[in-house]
Structures are given as structure tokens and as C-alpha cells.
Amino acid sequence: VTIQAQILDLLKELQEERNLSILFITHDMGVIADISDRVNVMYAGQIVEKAPVESLFANPQHPYTEALIETIPGEETREEGLRTIEGEVPTPNEPATYCRFAPRCPKAFDACETNPPANVPVGEGDEHFAACLLYPEGLSEAERLERHREHQPRTGIDSGGADE
Known part of the structure; x- marks a missing residue:
């Protein structure tokens, strides 16, 4: 058992014994899946998705969250690399007058580069x-699912593997 796992187990034990809330700030999606009840995903200082942990991992809605989950190491990591x-991540002092993830987003469209998105129920x-501008306010569940299907990723995840 790793030191990290022992520490996480201890924190969970203390949380249950003392009825505590714990705020984790991490890039480790495995830790998030293991220890969190609710998750706020941040990109460039802004919350881009928030959900119960099960919902977030089963049905990520923001392209950044999808990309983060796709980067979790798996069986293929040894062969393909991380x-x-x-x-490039935007500089933190840029005003948020557009979707900050748009330059890196595989689902971006023109409006993403000129309009900041609002947090909406998805x-x-x-x-x-x-x-995310894929989901304007007032969109029905069926419309949201259709938009999600229509905007399949262009490219954006780099396997990090060797050039062929």
C-alpha cells in the first residue's frame, strides 16, 4: 500500500468519525474519484463543471472535464505514454471575455472565442x-444530448507516444 493510499484512508476515517468536510485541490482524477462526493472542475481560475462525483465521471459535460478523464493513465499508458x-493554458491575468478553454477545445465553435459561458444545469x-456554450440556458435534456453528440471531438488529446 502506498503512502498516498494510507493518507487518503486516514483522511476518510477522520472525515467519517468527526463528520468533516474536506476540500481537495488536485489534478489527480483518481484521488478525486476515490475520496470526493462532489467535484468542482476548474480551468484557468474558473469553475467549468460541478457535479456529484459519480455523475461527473459517468457523464462529463464540459470538454475540459472529458479531456482530464481521458488523460487518466490506464493499461495502454506503458506502451503509448501519458x-x-x-x-497552451491562457495567462491568468487575461480577462475572461470568452471561453478560456476554447483555444484547446476539440468541440469549440466560433461563439466560444467571443462569449464567456455561463454555468447552466446540464x-x-x-x-x-x-x-459551456454547447449548453445555452433553457436547453432541454434531449437537445443537450443531441448537441453533445453533434460536437464530437476534432482532436486535442495527445497520446504522447513516439512518432510513427
Whole structure:
């Protein structure tokens, strides 16, 4: 058992014993899946998706969240190398007058480069939200699913493997 796993187990034990809330800030999606009840995904200082952990991993709605989940190492990692999200992260002092993920987003369209997205409900109930122009306010569940299907990724995840 790794030191990380022991520490996470201890934190979970303390959380249950003392009825605590714990705020984790991490890029490790495995830790998030293991220890979190609710998740806020941030990109360039802004929350781009928030949801219960099960909903987030089963049905990610923001392209950044999808990309993060795709970069989780798996069986193929040893052969292909770690996957990364292509592109450059915007500087933190840029004003948020557009979708900050648009330059790296495989689903971006013209409006993403000129309009900041609002956090809108994207799942059943009021627990799953995403800040993405794929989902304007008032969109029905059926319309949201159709938009999600229509905007399949261009490219954007780099396997990091050797050139062929």
C-alpha cells in the first residue's frame, strides 16, 4: 500500500468519525474519484463543471472535464505514454471575455472565442452544471444530448507516444 493510499484512508476515517468536510485541490482524477462526493472542475481560475462525483465521471459535460478523464493513465499508458491536453493554458491575468478553454477545445465553435459561458444545469435535477456554450440556458435534456453528440471531438488529446 502506498503512502498516498494510507493518507487518503486516514483522511476518510477522520472525515467519517468527526463528520468533516474536506476540500481537495488536485489534478489527480483518481484521488478525486476515490475520496470526493462532489467535484468542482476548474480551468484557468474558473469553475467549468460541478457535479456529484459519480455523475461527473459517468457523464462529463464540459470538454475540459472529458479531456482530464481521458488523460487518466490506464493499461495502454506503458506502451503509448501519458496522454496530455494539447495547446497552451491562457495567462491568468487575461480577462475572461470568452471561453478560456476554447483555444484547446476539440468541440469549440466560433461563439466560444467571443462569449464567456455561463454555468447552466446540464443533467437531471439541479446538481450537475457546466459552463459551456454547447449548453445555452433553457436547453432541454434531449437537445443537450443531441448537441453533445453533434460536437464530437476534432482532436486535442495527445497520446504522447513516439512518432510513427
